[in-house]
Amino acid sequence: MTVHTRTALVIGGGVAGPVVATALRRAGVEATVYEAYDSAADGVGGGLSIAPNGQDALDAIGLGDVVREVGRPLAGTVLRSWKGAVLGEISVPPGLPELRFVWRAELSRGLRDAAAGHGVRTVYGKRLERIEQDGERVTAHFADGTSASADVLVGADGIRSTVRRLIDPAAPRPEYAGLLGFAAPVADTGMASTGRRLNISYGRRASCGYLVYDDSSGGWFMNLPHREPMTVAQARAVGTDQWLRTLREAVADDRSAAPELLRRTDPADLLITGPLETLSTVPTWSRGRVVLVGDAVHATSPSAGQGASLAFESAVQLARCLRDLPYAEAFVAYEGLRRERVERIIAAAARTNRNKANASARIVRDVLLPITMRIAMKMLRPGKMTWQFDHHIDWDAPVPGTVPVRAGGA
Numbered sequence: 001m002t003v004h005t006r007t008a009l010v011i012g013g014g015v016a017g018p019v020v021a022t023a024l025r026r027a028g029v030e031a032t033v034y035e036a037y038d039s040a041a042d043g044v045g046g047g048l049s050i051a052p053n054g055q056d057a058l059d060a061i062g063l064g065d066v067v068r069e070v071g072r073p074l075a076g077t078v079l080r081s082w083k084g085a086v087l088g089e090i091s092v093p094p095g096l097p098e099l100r101f102v103w104r105a106e107l108s109r110g111l112r113d114a115a116a117g118h119g120v121r122t123v124y125g126k127r128l129e130r131i132e133q134d135g136e137r138v139t140a141h142f143a144d145g146t147s148a149s150a151d152v153l154v155g156a157d158g159i160r161s162t163v164r165r166l167i168d169p170a171a172p173r174p175e176y177a178g179l180l181g182f183a184a185p186v187a188d189t190g191m192a193s194t195g196r197r198l199n200i201s202y203g204r205r206a207s208c209g210y211l212v213y214d215d216s217s218g219g220w221f222m223n224l225p226h227r228e229p230m231t232v233a234q235a236r237a238v239g240t241d242q243w244l245r246t247l248r249e250a251v252a253d254d255r256s257a258a259p260e261l262l263r264r265t266d267p268a269d270l271l272i273t274g275p276l277e278t279l280s281t282v283p284t285w286s287r288g289r290v291v292l293v294g295d296a297v298h299a300t301s302p303s304a305g306q307g308a309s310l311a312f313e314s315a316v317q318l319a320r321c322l323r324d325l326p327y328a329e330a331f332v333a334y335e336g337l338r339r340e341r342v343e344r345i346i347a348a349a350a351r352t353n354r355n356k357a358n359a360s361a362r363i364v365r366d367v368l369l370p371i372t373m374r375i376a377m378k379m380l381r382p383g384k385m386t387w388q389f390d391h392h393i394d395w396d397a398p399v400p401g402t403v404p405v406r407a408g409g410a
């Protein structure tokens, strides 16, 4: 086997970083992760779901057990009005594994531990500031004055990616979606089990997703409309007691499970996940020896339920390409394998978001909500979702040379 790439620097140890590093090691590339924070995951982020396609990608490199260990199975999603009425239900297509609900902090920690088990070294406190590259190497310069060099550099540094800006100063910036995210586990909901179904209630002022397990414990997340953008730090400075009061007021008139779940939430358990942001199409996926993966290059809105799953797919496909091709060809093949699919999912999520935004608008909420939700349900019919969920990666299949890139997607 010809070895094309021997070493890689992976910038970012969130979710995509440990996966791409593990996949690279399996591909024979020695990868080291450089994470800006001292401890990448602790307490960061709320709940998210891992779709069957994301589990398939992790299984391709032997990391699927991480999600099965930290995740709770989810057979589908029930959409409800603020009156509690069922508007529709989305189920995983038959023959595919159930979705898994995970707390992002647990997922990130599990992936980092598993990556370490595969020989991946993670170095903390390394905030990338600058990149230099020539015909031989790429060098990352960190804020603490240190640097590291390798054959290639993978930017897995999230939606506010520094690597993306460094390879294309004109790259799009994330845009605030007008919503702040919150989540919390609830030790005792006092409610009946939701039967492995995520319920999403489209409230009069805010939407709330929740799960109740068989032992009556559970968890919820909320997207609160908030005109002024706030950083996570600014939102956290407001304090959990104040936010919990605001969230309780936002759902006070809803005839859903949300008011009771929030009443039973301990302020100490409230996770303030910060502003929801969107990112439009990223024109430049790689430059020279540098390439992007995960939210850095394709951040879907949370309503897609696909952000982490697509990050896993891209991480594994990038590693296959670097295993089989010289880096320049590998980056072209990687983009060719990925761009159309991720942009199609991002576009589908944007359409669902517009329906949700309309559903939350005061003027339309009572009259138009059932209509907009029927339209959303048509778009989310199981048959229509299969192409997202049944994506399969054959790790052992050789990657053919250059696959044409279709910028702009479907």
Ligand SMILES: Cc1cc2nc3c(=O)[nH]c(=O)nc-3n(C[C@H](O)[C@H](O)[C@H](O)COP(=O)(O)OP(=O)(O)OC[C@H]3O[C@@H](n4cnc5c(N)ncnc54)[C@H](O)[C@@H]3O)c2cc1C
Binding pocket: 011, 012, 013, 014, 015, 016, 017, 034, 035, 036, 037, 040, 045, 046, 047, 048, 049, 050, 051, 104, 126, 127, 128, 129, 156, 157, 158, 159, 160, 161, 162, 181, 273, 276, 293, 294, 295, 296, 299, 300, 301, 302, 304, 305, 306, 307, 308, 309, 310, 311
């Ligand atoms: C409210 C919410 C709900 C979501 N729900 C879902 C869902 O249901 N399903 C789903 O699949 N996805 C969901 N997502 C998206 C999912 O969280 C992301 O798509 C996923 O975490 C992508 O991982 P990543 O590693 O690319 O980025 P991140 O997880 O953001 O990790 C980036 C890492 O890079 C580090 N970093 C940043 N800058 C630097 C630097 N300069 N130098 C070094 N390190 C740096 C950061 O500290 C971080 O650890 C949701 C997101 C949000 C906000």
